[in-house]
Amino acid sequence: MRTDVIVVAAGRGQRAGEGLPKQFREIGGQSVLRRTLTQFAAHPAIRRIQLVIHPDDEELCALATRDLAGILTPVAGGATRQASVRAGLEALAGDPPDLVLIHDAARPFVSAELIGRAIAAAQEHGAAVPALALVDTVKALDAEGRLATGPDRARLRTVQTPQSFRYALILAAHRAHVGAADLTDDAAVAEAAGHAVAAFQGAAENVKLTTPEDFVTAERTALASLADVRTATGFDVHAFGPGDHVTLGGLKIPHEFGLSGHSDADVVLHALTDALLGTIGAGDIGQHFPPSDPQWKGADSELFLAHAIGLVREAGGRIAHLDATVICEAPKIGPHREAMRERIAAIAGLPIGRVSVKATTSERLGFTGRREGIAALAAATVRLPWTD
Structure with a gap:
């Protein structure tokens, strides 16, 4: 099935500290965005990659995408992640794929195996997200700031990207949700439109870079991979x-x-x-x-x-x-x-x-x-x- 990818790279990454937006900072000698794009560009099942960027980042984006195959002309993102994803989905409407993966640019360690699982899950379920079981026990705080009994850890999952969908399903869900409350991810948009969302096995190394400490760890990971x-x-x-x-x-x-x-x-x-x-x-x-x-x-x-x-x-x-x-x-x-x-x-x-x-x-x-x-x-x- 024809599979395209939307890479959301329009954020400012303010929690990552001063400097360039986090997707354009370097780890292991390459920008985060280029590392992310390289993984998808190298996958044989991916047809095209649609980038969604901030209008101020056109030159940085051109540098990050230089010589990479399958990259479509970037489109401008919106005020929220939800609006940015919708812009990416609409940009694909002229030559729509069968399946679409939606991925955060700030997850540069996505693997070919995870991409393959995402594609297979979308084919089987129509809407699916990578998820990891919790390792730590989760507790709740009461009104006095004291720890109280938390939810059942066995039923909880942390969710990652790439989230994968049948293209027509997720496009219709985003169009139906225009003007409604902003949701945190595309699985929530699909759920709001009445679709069941399946979970498939995520990857522990597929971390999202958010804080300065994340970049220190990512640099070590990148160097370790260059053995x-x-x-x-x-x-x-x-x-x-x-x-x-x-x-x-x-x-x-x-x-x-x-x-x-x-x-x-x-x-x-x-x-x-x-x-x-x-x-x-x-x-x-x-x-x-x-x-x-x-x-x-x-x-x-x-x-x-x-x-x-x-x-x-x-x-x-x-x-x-x-x-x-x-x-x-x-x-x-x-x-x-x-x-x-x-x-x-x-x-x-x-x-x-x-x-x-x-x-x-x-x-x-x-x-x-x-x-x-x-x-x-x-x-x-x-x-x-x-x-x-």
Whole structure:
């Protein structure tokens, strides 16, 4: 059956503390929203994903959805979650699915198994939600603030998303509820329209990020999932030629010569690019940017490094550290070292403490010692999801 997903990402997340809305904050090097969307985009049973966002978040949303397949043009949410979901449902009406899953953007650890259970439950029941049995005993407070006997824990459940429905059922339920009291979830909307809602097994890891403490825990969870730590190296060399500057680490440094190369001949960024490509087994810079291709003549090497960084992130990876060593007699690298670190860190989206730039001479030996050119060595360390 054709199955679409509505991801609700219009909230402000005020309880999560200061900063960006929580769905756009990063955990494990990726925004919460991108992590959520990636799970649905990768599932073979999902046809399309309809995002519902705040109008102020269009640029953040574009960044989070870049290169992801199946993402429809986002629609603006309403003043309440209920209104936002209805906007998402109406956006699908032109080419309606058979089933629809409705998910909170702030639940980034939704698994393929849970998505599969949600689809199966909607097919069988028409309306279903993931639920977990309570672990702790629940008590009530009396008028004096004293603990009193609570409800039977065995009958209670905590409810999660994705909540799953036959599309026509939940659309009609939301339309019928316009103007009525706001309800906390879509199961309540379906129930208000007279539909029975089934429960299926939720997942303990499918937590909703709400408080600053949740983000600390989520960061640990994200890092634990990146158990495949890889290190690779890169090397590049370019000869001196006519010019009045060299480009190193993204900086133009005055010099009596330039560097010869098809691009801007930035040996530092070229070596870092190869190192990053090596961590994911993606070949070398020449395969991605052939020197025989005229479009790369004089190109800014920041494009090459950004491309390699993007490939690492598409693989679900997080860059842990970048290290480069420049080998030359001249120009002097020391006065420019910190600016080079800052530029590389900015390109990679890393704290500067995760970028190292060093320099050495070859004691006047070899082509660098004869001042015929500049070489660079690089190493990159990344964390990737473990795969067999």
